Amino acid sequence: MTRRVVAQGTFDLVHPGHVHYLSEAAALGEELHVIVARRQNVTHKEPPVLPDRQRRDVIDALGVVTEAHLGHTEDIFVPIERIDPDVIVLGHDQHHDDDAIREALAARGIDCEVTRATPREKRYEEELLSTGRIVDRILESRGCESDE
Structure with missing residues (x-):
């Protein structure tokens, strides 16, 4: 039986932290399905800088990903029901409440494990592992100011 894993996120301006998360998730099964959040x-x-389909296409092109899917516009559990995963791997810093997700899955009759990926440690001082920090660096280097 194929062990199916789901990871999810925004994946705007893909960086080494994303690659670590998806590689770690992929190691937990034979298939990795990634749900890319819709901007709305x-x-x-x-909100993400890049359009939904572009972010999905970039994630889909990664070798560890079996298939990338766009999230549902109204119900985040619709693609999960369709994929029917054995494991859902949350990013180490994602805002989701693990127990609330487990409860919602159980209420829908979805029996799967929910776990968290580990953080990727910086390998050198100037490495950026956050889309927000990448955007700030771009604005800074171009003489613009960030809204933060």
């Missing part, structure tokens, strides 16, 4: 559903931080 990103409310916990600045």
